[in-house]
Amino acid sequence: MKKYILILSIFMVLISCKHEKPVMHKKAAPTRTKPKAVGYHFEKTKSWLATTNDSAKIWIVLAVNRTDKANIVKMDSIIVPKDLSGDMAYYLPFPLEVSALENVSKIIFFSYATQTFATYEYGYLIRTGPTNMGRKADKTPTGLFFTNWKAEKTTSTFNDEWDLKWNFNVANKLGVGWHQYELPGYPASHSCLRLQERDAKYLYDWADEWVLVNDQTIKLKGTPVVIFGSYNFDAPKPWHQLVRKPKALNISEATIEKEVQPFLSKILSEQKKRENSKQ
Template sequence: MDQGMKYKKTQNLRKFTYQFLIGCSLFSFFQCTTSRTEKIPIVQQEVETKEIVSPPVERPVNYHLLASKDTVEWLGSLKTGDTLTALMVLNRVDGWRLKHLDTLVFPDTIGTDIDLYAPFPKFVDDLQDVHKILFVSHYAQAFAVYENGERIKWGPVSLGRKYKPTPTGLFATNWKSKKTHSTINSSWILEWYFNLANFEGIGMHQYALPGFPASHGCIRLYRDDANWLYHWADQWIIENSKVAVHGTPVVIFGEYPYGQKKPWLLLAEDMKALEITPEALTSVTEEYLPTIMERQLKRDSVNLYQTITSL
């Protein structure tokens, strides 16, 4: 069975069970008021009209390395579109930087969106009860957004440089600002900023992606990704100068091989070089899950209270 179909079936099990019980009650009621000869043709007709659709099978993507000096003219002619986006995402750079790289990783298949190249799994069964969570991988220099165990977005990042690495562990989206200034250099303007560690000054925001970890600890993002996360994630709720409700959970994990070959260049040798399995994400999240669920319950309670009082 296709993984996506299996996941959807599992995800909807609770709803199905509830609907099944209601259905049984209704069936019993109508059985008492309708003769058996009238009921059988209806059930048979429903069975005969069911249609089974097989999901499309995606073929694996193979990757190749190209010397940028041999493709400068071609790169310069690329317009905004799927090919340019694929190259930017796979090489973790802004578009204009592509021709300045020594080596490019290039896919043999250009997809209509970047999901085709995602290092993160599409589904994680053990996260089905987590409403919202954001993962950031040092090794892959990438982020992924999950809602109830399903990946709904991913993209490239530039994390902290060797001597200013982005800390790992469980964080939460605290407060946000459409535009703020860096505490390291006031001339650095950080757009679509979301703070993750209030006293350490760690956050995620729009800034240049050069194709390697280059920040002073923050998570650099493309503008569109930073804007999207800015509106998707929840802020904390402060009461009496204390955090009453935490924001969306963020798990930063892994290590980057500073001084070695960029991990995404290894895709030419192994198409699964960056693959993060569902089991790996489960393992990364396991120690934080009790805290995540406790905080989620608190937010759900507050949301429910606000809904009731607004009626």
């Protein structure tokens, strides 16, 4: 009888293991406030700023116009959402969720076409904002990169009078990275990824540095960064289309999946190395 019970117990364990699914990473979707509707119109910059002191609304308008507080005042007119009651994510083009990224702990995207960035954790959009990338003569390279070294403040290699705050390099040999610098509202950099200071500081703290052995050999790569798309430098600013078509710049989940798919195995492999190093 005891032998029968033992065999039955082993059989039940084997059946249980056979049907047990692999443990997946879980993360709750961020809670966000959605505006009732997303529409846009042009307004005179000085008039709008004179009647608005809500900082949350100002940050949204800065993002929609791909600019910062110092440069928005130089613009004659700006794009303004008709309903500013929602969270930033609803006014910028990246999807809130990408199922293809459900096993990726951290990843950053920069869209050349829309001049925006987005970070994801296990498939959920965590942060998004505006960027001004490389100008026509110095285009930002596209493809897969990994963050490497960072510095709270460094000096530009193009001009030693340019101080770059919260600098995080992504292409070491090319000298390309993100940092805080003025956003005039169009691609204007010497190939780097310009950000508002609050976004540059956030990414500086959020992303991982590489790990080196003897200051030379790369032991662990940093956070994956995918830079994709192209910008039509001879056309009007693409976000001006939003007045006629509010969803004109939307980036679909399928588009993100298509961009990341060629790199996914590499991203997960490097992620596994970092995870194993912590054990």
